[in-house]
Amino acid sequence: MKMGVDYYPEHWDRSMWEQDANLMRETGVSLIRVAEFAWSRLEPEEGRYEFGWLDDAIDVFYKYGIQVVIGTPSCTPPNWLVDRFPDVLPRDAMLNPRYPGIRGHRCYNSPSMRFFSTKIVEKLASHYAIHPAVIGWQIDNEFSLNECHCENCNNRFRDWLSKKYGTLEALNQDWGTVVWSGEYSSWEQITTPFGGTKFRNPSFLLDWKRFETDSVVEFQQSQLSILRKYCPDHFVTHNIWSYPMSLDYYKLCEDLDFASLDYYPGTSPEKSVSGGYNGALTLDLTRGIKRQNFWIMETISGPPGCWFPMWRTPQPGFIRAFAWQCIARGADTLVHFRWRSAPFGAEQFWHGLIDHSNVPGRRFEEYRMLCDEVNRLSPVLAGSEVLGExxxxxxxxxxxxxxxxxxxxxxxxxxxxxxxxxxxxxxxxxxxxxxxxxxxxxxxxxxxxxxxxxxxxxxxxxxxxxxxxxxxxxxxxxxxxxxxxxxxxxxxxxxxxxxxxxxxxxxxxxxxxxxxxxxxxxxxxxxxxxxxxxxxxxxxxxxxxxxxxxxxxxxxxxxxxxxxxxxxxxxxxxxxxxxxxxxxxxxxxGLTRFTGLPEGVQISIRRKGNSKYLFLLNLTQKQQTVELKGTYRSLLHEMSVGPDVILDPYAVEIVELDEQFGEISIAATV
Incomplete structure (x- = not known):
């Protein structure tokens, strides 16, 4: 298990890199993710690659024993690319281009986008294949369906349908296009859903969504193939970001080594209890994508804020508790977003562990405690998994x-x-x-x-x-x-x-x-x-x-x-x-049940061989008490706990269960 942070060396003066690396090592951080938005710095002009700054940054962190995950930068096509090759931009249902100004402004089926994306990924992969600090790759960032209606997408959609159905007769039959005289007599008559109207054939619209997923998967695969070729010893993942989602995450992650999740639990007091349950579902869904443990590639470090008003600041214990919730439900590595709040750009107020003051405060000290706990328990929990009944x-x-x-x-x-x-x-x-x-x-x-x-x-x-x-x-x-x-x-x-x-x-x-x-x-x-x-x-x-x-x-x-x-x-x-x-x-x-859980208190079990570890998490702002039917050894506090376990607001307890754990009942005390 590892503790990491998202770090952007291009945002900071070089003099800060070594200070940050040293503080990370002292805090217990062993991993950073870099470069997923840095295309304009990595390739400032077409064909002119400048990796020297990233080499220097990675070398600094390697000196302090910190490993590196590199994000491929295809989420942020640089201005020179958009300017010279306008087919990169997706087009909406009225065929208007979506201009840059925020990340994700690319069409997955654009020949130019695919060419230049694979080119820079190949350069990065060959350059960093043997660097001892680099252990893995994240492809792109937070894929979603762009629903582009450009000429390239229309042509590829027709090809996709032709491969699926073989003949127009079969397509007309399966879709039931006889309704409203919607029958097609040539492939060229089929377009993406122009105009944006909802009054469309539902079979057509569902296939359109499926095609869109396959476009994302194919775009990702073009990068994945390169990374597998040049970096066979590195892992490759992608950071999914939300549920519900039209993009089929099962298809997206099928060929990746593991799934990663960007997880931002809500901090509003009135949503603290419901948010904990919604988060449990998101984590269980992520574990279910490949039916194996996963990574958290981003999670909350302070109040988020960007194109929306800032959330409430995380209450004392919140960051730690929700990090342990992730681990309890199958996360093997936690990467917090971000190390320090950005002084510029759209995410200035998406707060990091360290505020703009550059003075570590309460949240940072809580994170330091979390790092100490995770690093201390890593030898015990590593290799364990969550198995539902x-x-x-x-x-x-x-x-x-x-x-x-x-x-x-x-x-x-x-x-x-x-x-x-x-x-x-x-x-x-x-x-x-x-x-x-x-x-x-x-x-x-x-x-x-x-x-x-x-x-x-x-x-x-x-x-x-x-x-x-x-x-x-x-x-x-x-x-x-x-x-x-x-x-x-x-x-x-x-x-x-x-x-x-x-x-x-x-x-x-x-x-x-x-x-x-x-x-x-x-x-x-x-x-x-x-x-x-x-x-x-x-x-x-x-x-x-x-x-x-x-x-x-x-x-x-x-x-x-x-x-x-x-x-x-x-x-x-x-x-x-x-x-x-x-x-x-x-x-x-005949399922194992833990009855009588107080509102907002969650349990999970990670198992390794014959060992079972029960997580008790109080994801509320009030003290809660649970009653274990017996006493057990606490992994966090190295002492016996139970039968009454008092959980302060956002408190966590982890106990090692014995062979009779299936008979345990947890009863709330009033």
Whole structure:
């Protein structure tokens, strides 16, 4: 495990480099990331490369035992490139170029952009291939879909479609272009979605998103191939930056050594608790990209501020606590953004560990403490991993399809994913978040939110899991369409109707209207967004509607199928409903659970061989108490803790579990 910072030597006088390197070494920093925005300094004119300044900087940090990750600079095409080769700039849906002024102003399919990007990457890779300080590369910075409509993108889109469908007849059939006389009689008639209107064929729009992802992947691959050729002993990664995201991160990271994440938890006091749960989902999603540990390539060091008003400053303990949250959920290296606040440029007020005063303060001392802890525990935690027993399924295709055609007022795929994951996290259920196409055989509880797009392969995999003893939880809007974004002509939930033992007789997109359901035990819960009116066909009803014309009809069912069970939830309910249902399902499935967690307190387990390390994190501004059923050795404090563990605001505890850890219960004390 390593602690690092993002550092930009070109921003600082040379006299500061050695001072910074020395202070980093004293603080416990062993890694810097450099150069991802430095193209104009690395190649100030076409074909004139100036790496001397970067050589000098890297040599200084190497002298102090600090390793280096180099970012390829293709996120920031320099002005000479944009001026001489205007095809570099992406064009919007009205065919207007997007002019520079902020990073990311490049078309992934521009021949000029690809040529000059690969050229400078080749120069950098060959130059730094054997430098002893350089250990790896970050390609570009925070990829997203540019949705460019230039001539190059139009031509490549047609080629992409031609390869996928073979013939226009097949494309017309799969997209259903017969509607509104949308049939194509030549490939040249197909364009990117000019004009920006939403009134487009949804199959066309989903393929457009897929093409855009493939364009980014191909752009990245051109650099990756060069780095693999010249630097076979270096790792290569990319720093993803946000969820939800139209860009398919699973495809983007498939050929990389590991995924990296830029993680900025919200600092507002009123969002501190919810932000911790949202962050847990983001971290679990990142771990699920390659189903392995990952890096944090940027994270919070002070109040962010840029083209928006500054956030609140991180409270005492905040930076440390959220860094440990990252490690608890699978991060192996933490790189904080940035070492020192920039005196110029768009990110002047995206604060670093050291403020403009250049005087280390409270936040820096907290970071120093964090470095000491991580470096001290690195030999113990290195090589450990996070292994969930439950899985939540996620898909960029599903997100895009449901963004193209919103299903009901207030109904959002990713917000509902947050709801389900938050309930699992609060229930102390160890959870992975994985792609719908991943192998799911090891999971005993699978939560599958709105499998709106469904094919036989996914349906068969889920049925096999249930047949072998898993519990599957399905939600409304399951099995609506095939993977071409065309509706199945069959009763919902389509290909999973038999396994679920239920069909949807009718549905009501209730949006923001509030309805009530009643459980078997008489408890009632509110629901909104959507109401599937269910017709059990072998399934048992576990919740009924209390109101509207479908009062008394089934809202939630459970069906025994093979050795397992399938729950079907026709509603989107309040959080307490999921705490109840998921807790019961996890207990029936025999999952490890840590019950009674106080609000805002999270747990995770990292495992290495027979060793298990339990992380307790209080991500709130108030003192919390948890009760362990026994006493355990604290890795942080090298003493026994428990049964009562008092966690101050933003406190962290890490304990080594014994072989009976599966029997542990954590109960909140009042």
């Amino acid at each position: 439950a899985a939540v399924l996620h898909s960029h295709d599903l997100y895009n399809a449901l963004e193209i055609q919103p299903q009901a007022e207030g109904m959002d795929y990713f917000d509902n994913l947050k709801l389900y994951h938050r309930a699992l996290t609060k229930s102390g259920i160890l959870t992975d978040v994985v792609n719908t196409t991943d192998d799911l055989d090891k999971y005993r509880l699978i939560v599958a939110p709105s499998l709106y797009l469904m094919d036989e392969k996914l349906a068969d995999q889920l049925k096999n899991c249930v047949n072998n003893g898993a519990t599957l939880i399905l939600t409304n809007r399951t099995g609506v369409k095939n993977m071409s974004n065309v509706c199945w002509i069959q009763a919902l939930p389509g290909l999973l109707a038999e396994a679920a033992g239920v069909t949807v007789g009718e549905y009501d997109p209730v949006g923001n209207d509030v309805h009530t359901i009643r459980m078997l035990d008489g408890k009632t819960y509110s629901c909104s967004q959507w109401c599937d009116i269910l017709e059990p066909a072998g399934a048992e009803t576990v919740a009924w509607y209390e109101d509207d014309f479908y009062a008394g009809k089934s809202a939630v069912t459970v069906h025994s199928y093979g050795k397992g069970k399938v729950y079907y939830m026709g509603i989107v309910a309040e959080e307490s409903f999921y705490l109840n249902l998921f807790g019961k399902a996890a207990e029936e499935a």
